[in-house]
Amino acid sequence: MITGPAPAHLDGVSDYAGRLADALDGAGVEVDAVPLRPPAPGRWLAATVGAVEEVRRMRPDLVHVQFAPSAYRFSALPGLLPRLLPSGTPLVTTIHEYGWWAAPGWLPGRAWRPLERLRLWDRETALLVPASHAVVVTNPDHGAEVRRRTGRRPVLIPIAPNVPIAPNVDRADSxxxxxxxxxxxxxxxxxxxxxxxxxxxxxxxxxxxxxxxxxxxxxxxxxxxxxxxxxxxxxxxxxxxxxxxxxxxxxxxxxxxxxxxxxxxxxxxxxxxxxxxxxxxxxxxxxxxxxxxxxxxxxxxxxxxxxxxxxxxxxxxxxxxxxxxxxxxxxxxxxxxxxxxxxxxxxxxxxxxxxxxxxxxxAGHTWPAVARAHLDLYERVLAHA
CATH class of the missing domain: 3.40.50.2000 (Glycogen Phosphorylase B;)
Structure with missing residues (x-):
């Protein structure tokens, strides 16, 4: 699971990825976290290449990218991951932010549209949305925007609470x-x-x-x-x-x-x-x-x-x-x-x-349910990869 470099207490997407990994572990999926950490400020290409090298060593069944522009300091370079991964690597991308950013920002929307409709490039995720075997969104609005731009039908998997109820603190019982x-x-x-x-x-x-x-x-x-x-x-x-x-x-x-x-x-x-x-x-x-x-x-x-x-x-x-x-x-x-x-x-x-x-x-948003939905998706992707 590829994430941004920030620890969970500084970044909501990293926090989500950690909770998802724990929930997947409970569902029988072994998850290895691979944070993209630039060796120096701004060196996102080196961080992306380093993450790919680590993935090559691991030889996983599937690679899952957690994407938000802010998680990668608004660099488009992590979006080159699909081109650098070994050919045929099953790839899933979850989009946590979508519909408001572009790189480069000066390019008008009409210039992006043919590239996105042909699934050659995405203004926010570069190659991640076009090249992933499956795209996950956490809310319907992002899903609608992905469909409008690319024609793809992403998989909706809502999030769960970012703070579980601790033992002995239930409002009614304590x-x-x-x-x-x-x-x-x-x-x-x-x-x-x-x-x-x-x-x-x-x-x-x-x-x-x-x-x-x-x-x-x-x-x-x-x-x-x-x-x-x-x-x-x-x-x-x-x-x-x-x-x-x-x-x-x-x-x-x-x-x-x-x-x-x-x-x-x-x-x-x-x-x-x-x-x-x-x-x-x-x-x-x-x-x-x-x-x-x-x-x-x-x-x-x-x-x-x-x-x-x-x-x-x-x-x-x-x-x-x-x-x-x-x-x-x-x-x-x-x-x-x-x-x-x-x-x-x-x-x-x-x-x-x-x-x-x-x-x-x-009650309809629990981490075991989120993990089951991801496991079902992974199995579908692997069956068709």
Missing amino acids: PPARAETRRRLGLGGDGFLLVFFGFVHPVKGVRYLLEALPALRAVRPGLRLVVAGGFTSQALPEGEARAFRRELEALAARHGIGDAVTFTGYLPGPEVSALLAAADGAVLPFTAGVSVKSGALLAALAHGVPTAVTVPDDPDPRLRDGENVAAIEARRDAAAIATTLRRLIGDPALRTRLSAGGRTLA
Whole structure:
């Protein structure tokens, strides 16, 4: 399984690949990870050639590439893998990001279309989509775009939660554990614990959430927000991450809510699970909107946390306002966030309904099911390779 160079705690795709490998191991598939690590900054061709040499030594039954432009620092060179692999190597590619990037970016869309329709080249993945024996997408939108550009029918395999429920932290079964987590955060009896979980990046909308907090604290003075997640990631290098954290901390101080916000930084999975199990609500105010392709959303829903989400331009039909999520109708809008969260905070019956509906939705997204779907795909590819 070929992945980008970043470790799991810095990159969502690497985290996904590690969880998939573990699940496949449970299904009887032996997985060897081959990260593309440039020997020096920017040397992606050398990294690609090195990965191919390692694959040649391993002589695997099948090669599976996990692809996102950000995972390879927006280099098109890893997309040459199909040309470099031994002839006839069964190849599967999973696309985690698609429909918004091209290399080179200056080439107009009409110039790409004949190359993509003839399956000679793909503007985002180079040779990966055209030359793979099977292409996997994690959501229908990416699948529709692949079909529109290339005529190929990719295989849809949705993701599963990126944080499993840790032992002894289930919301219903462990009130002492919940109480201990809340005590450590300094929540009193009237406290409302609101959690944002995931990599903290400008596109996640946290700055608008902070701007909404004063209005929410006026309604519920004991409300506390925990922003749980690392700032440094493959998409936000360390220097930019430090600057962004300072910006958010300054914004919280400016709005007089510094004492109501906790930035945890990166947390191990069991600690995130304990936090979600103790939460009264979660909020994911992404600037592009939220769909079921979000592992953070699935983690919150699997933990039974009533969750508020922004709505994308093309809403995910599986997310239903008042049934399994609370919809924030406008993006990049503090007032819209405050409106939805006031509804969530003030309506215990709504929270109970969302908790149950969210668990039901998340129950259809499990790692054993993801592994079975991949195993079925691998067997089909190998049968026709």
